[in-house]
Amino acid sequence: MKEIRRVLSVIVTNEDGVLSRISGLFAGRGYNIDSLTVAPVPETNLSRLTIVTCGNERVLEQIVKQLHKLIPTYKVIESGEFVEKEMALVKIPLNEDFNGLDAMLKAYNGTIANSGENFIVIMVADNAKRIDNFLKTVKRYNPIQIVRSGSVAMDI
């Protein structure tokens, strides 16, 4: 069976140990986590985990069912359309030639987030595939450091 990438939005009770239940489930059953983002859902007792995973159809079906089986799981959103965004921070030395950087930032919803005596930090937010592309292109500025976030997703 074919490996498929999937974004899961998991709504759980915001309580002690819930993250270890989920990461333990993935580790114990040999499922992949490509990225994981957690934050409370505003004005509720719930948290949202956005998990990017991959596997064949049977594995993905099991992942969803096993997530449901955890007692604190309220909802697993797997299908339908998502707006999906990741973020990346890139630190670039100031002595680089910034030719073309502006256009690139524009194309990837980017800005200059901060700067120092001899570096700038740029920030971009986009879907995972495009972040991949951006990080390839940004290499030409010899970045000192790259930090990439997990995905956040919203079903529409």
Place this chain on the structure above:
Amino acid sequence: MDLNGSQMVIEALRRENVSVVFGYPGGAIMNVYDEIYKQNYFEHILTRHEQAAIHAADGYARASGKVGVAFVTSGPGFTNAVTGLATAYIDSVPMVVISGQVPISMIGTDAFQEIDAVGISRPCVKHNYLVKDAKDLPRVLKEAFYIASSGRPGPVHIDIPKDVTAQIAKFDYPQKITMQTYKPTYKGNSRQIKKVVDAIANSSRPILYIGGGAVNSGASELVREFAKFTGIPAVETLMARGVMGDSNPLLMGMVGMHGCYSANMAMSEADLMIALGSRFDDRVTGKLSEFAKHAKVVHVDIDPSSIGKIVDIDYPIVGDLKNVLSDMMPIAREKVKRAKYQSWRDLLKRYDEIHPLGYSDNKNNIKPQWVIQRVGETLGDKAIISTDVGQHQMWTAQFYPFSRPRQFITSGGLGTMGFGFPAAMGVKKAIPEKISINISGDGSILMNIQELMTAYESNIPVINIILNNGFLGMVRQWQTFFYDKRYASTDLSRAQPDFVKLAESFGGRGFRVETKKEFDEALKEAIKSNVVCMIDVNVDRLENVLPMVPAGGTLYNMMLEYKE
């Protein structure tokens, strides 16, 4: 009402109608034990090892269908309990296990007898809690009993720090409970149920593949009735022994690695497999690519994650088997014609006649299978049979005439040696009017032998029948078949205890048996004695469990005999 954490535990158990608990005290759980001492709502049985406390609660739960309860202390008390939790979890046994923990202020400091108990138990339980405030205890205790016994049952672990067991808070025990995030599905989808009936009506070789879920659901009566009026033959997994009843003409016997010929052939040649609360364990399916090759598959299970986990399912139904079968019954009565499967039933009967389950009895020594048949003939429904793990377990599953569910208590999924004796104690506490027998091996019995003391002290007259082959027999069998008889670390004959003296030294009775006549006498005497007993039966050392589907082999390619 204001109570301290320990009193809350007692009060919750009282309200949950708990009548017996098993456990072992220690520093972190002493406050709770102090309250156990003061109350007389329930009896506390002091086992001699925490593992045994959990297995005893487990045996209690399996025999009665009620929630088993056990207490252990922090650190080593808890780690000793882990095997028991894992055993209960994989066999879906409802239990609540409460452990002590170091005080909250000391958690994370590597304090004396501190271990991350919920971290360890997480993959071995249905759910667990670390209670950080006594005000949460009433809810947690209520939820624990509810979660353990609802949906697909399972053990729930509650870890309570010592200061919380002394902390005073308001005790408001919820009468009823609904949980935002946990709502098992009990009712099957009615459209899907209709489709299944149509599939049955259109099939020519249907088979009921009955698993432990049928026992948990309390559906055996319905399963029997359904089989009877549809005329569909059935096979049982290890966990389902007794659901159809031994004398049922539609029962083809046990399926799987040591299943009988007709049952395994029925599974292989069926055109419609109807899985009822079974989970397609590898010990049942053998090689998956050959499993149920010609069959459409129906799967009824209360646990959605069981469905489609191993095998693709054509007709999934999530629900409680009892509900699903009752909904199915009236439709099936209209549409399914018993006569249609006559030739299929005849074929399976022929299979059974060609290769019936059996063994060749012998004048010179006692065959282990004979012992089990003999116990069955002598006691039948009067006994509840627990086992340890190994050849003796498989022979018990094959040869004991189980007539009802919850009569056979065995560790199926985990295969835990040392389970049988403590479980049989739990059985006796749950159903005192039945004779509680543990059929064990000379290897397994030593894994919880200290329970002789518990059984003696607490007047639990379990009869341990040791099928003594001087081997870790099941492993020896694999070595015979697959390792050119290199008996690495399986020969136990060079050093054995005197089981008779051993039993006597704990205050019980012991019997050594070399002949069939001696066995009959020993069994009679053991029942009369009304004290914990060990019957050490010297059996044929090299007997093998057959048929056998080698691991990863195909179900229809059974080894039916072993030739040197």
